[in-house]
Amino acid sequence: MIAAMDISIRKVERSKLLELDPNNLPFGKYFTDHMLEADYENGEWKNIEIKPYQPLLISPSVAALHYGQAIFEGIKAYKDGEGNAYIFRPHDNYKRFNISAERMQMPAVPEELFIEGMRKLIELDKNWIPSSPDHSLYIRPFMFASDEMIGVKPSDSYKFLIILSPTGPYYSAPMRIYVEEQYVRAVPGGVGYAKAAGNYGAAMYATAQAKKKGYDQVLWTDAFEHKYVQEIGTMNVFFIIGNKAITPDLGLGTILAGVTRQSTITLLQEAGFEVEERRLTIDEIMEAYKSGQLFEVFGTGTAATISFIKELRYKDFVMKFDVEKWKTAPTIKQWLTQIREGKREDKYNWMWKI
Numbered sequence: 001m002i003a004a005m006d007i008s009i010r011k012v013e014r015s016k017l018l019e020l021d022p023n024n025l026p027f028g029k030y031f032t033d034h035m036l037e038a039d040y041e042n043g044e045w046k047n048i049e050i051k052p053y054q055p056l057l058i059s060p061s062v063a064a065l066h067y068g069q070a071i072f073e074g075i076k077a078y079k080d081g082e083g084n085a086y087i088f089r090p091h092d093n094y095k096r097f098n099i100s101a102e103r104m105q106m107p108a109v110p111e112e113l114f115i116e117g118m119r120k121l122i123e124l125d126k127n128w129i130p131s132s133p134d135h136s137l138y139i140r141p142f143m144f145a146s147d148e149m150i151g152v153k154p155s156d157s158y159k160f161l162i163i164l165s166p167t168g169p170y171y172s173a174p175m176r177i178y179v180e181e182q183y184v185r186a187v188p189g190g191v192g193y194a195k196a197a198g199n200y201g202a203a204m205y206a207t208a209q210a211k212k213k214g215y216d217q218v219l220w221t222d223a224f225e226h227k228y229v230q231e232i233g234t235m236n237v238f239f240i241i242g243n244k245a246i247t248p249d250l251g252l253g254t255i256l257a258g259v260t261r262q263s264t265i266t267l268l269q270e271a272g273f274e275v276e277e278r279r280l281t282i283d284e285i286m287e288a289y290k291s292g293q294l295f296e297v298f299g300t301g302t303a304a305t306i307s308f309i310k311e312l313r314y315k316d317f318v319m320k321f322d323v324e325k326w327k328t329a330p331t332i333k334q335w336l337t338q339i340r341e342g343k344r345e346d347k348y349n350w351m352w353k354i
């Protein structure tokens with residue numbers, strides 16, 4: 001048990017909630033009344049405060065802007081029919097946050113600050129959790145190096161913050177995916193398994209190139225042979241081949257260990273699938289497609305839950321799927337949504353009540 005931390009609370013004088021149009025909540029655009037902010041200095045966390053959402057005052061020399069010690073998480077909170085608030089598997093994100101922190105030579109955030117701070121913040125902004133179907137409150141914890149000093153070294157001071165954004169249905173149309181074989185996202189020994197800010201900036205050029213060709217995202221492949229598939233954008237990837245579900249394994253540290261990925265594995269097993277986590281080549285995927293055994297391809301992630309893939313292109317070979325006929329991905333997506341909205345039994349204790 002971690003010693004209780006002092007979290008001071010300063011409330012807004014007037015809520016912005018009434019200015020919000022609940023029918024227009026694009027992902028990540030609006031933020032709630034309050035945020036949590038804490039400083040790491042001289043080896044300890046201090047100035048832990050929940051306060052009105054506001055800009056930060058930072059020096060141009062702040063270390064994160066120059067050398068990229070910055071990490072984040074993405075979590076969702078929901079309200080059930082009775083108005084109770086729940087967070088989906090926050091302790092899994094908490095663990096992953098500190099795995100990212102360690103890899104980026106940043107301090108661990110204590111559970112009391114991350115989980116208890118999040119709970120208190122959401123309790124305060126509880127009215128911001130949308131209750132309509134498919135709506136949620138997106139939670140964004142993040143940490144960055146805050147030394148005001150441009151020497152290349154791990155920062156001595158850090159800021160940890162949590163901000164909250166109400167979001168509407170994240171309608172993701174079935175995607176067209178380009179199998180990338182020139183640019184790479186992650187290498188063994190690298191930072192692919194960390195939710196480090198720089199990973200996303202580094203992926204944008206390749207994604208923009210794929211968009212120019214008419215694709216929504218790239219499916220990354222390994223850095224050496226460009227034949228083992230990894231993941232898509234901010235989603236893990238699953239292939240239904242024959243009566244098995246296959247997803248790339250996490251062994252080489254080149255793939256982000258998604259919480260939705262883990263939840264999907266569990267639900268696929270509940271649905272009777274044998275789930276394999278292993279290396280998977282693009283050749284095996286194409287062979288399965290040619291022999292009529294590649295039934296479904298989909299991505300998993302907190303933002304969109306499950307995204308269907310209607311087209312996968314590798315070099316000149318195009319694989320197309322009739323998503324209307326799919327059974328598996330739509331079922332898993334429905335189960336996940338129902339568990340999150342309190343309409344299906346929460347057998348695995350994923351919903352953490354606030």
Ligand SMILES: *Cc1c(COP(=O)(O)O)cnc(C)c1O
Nearest residue numbers: 234235236256258259260301302
């Ligand atoms: C966040 C993320 C995912 C999905 O993780 P979830 O915990 O399911 O949201 C997958 N891949 C990458 C690269 C990510 O950043």
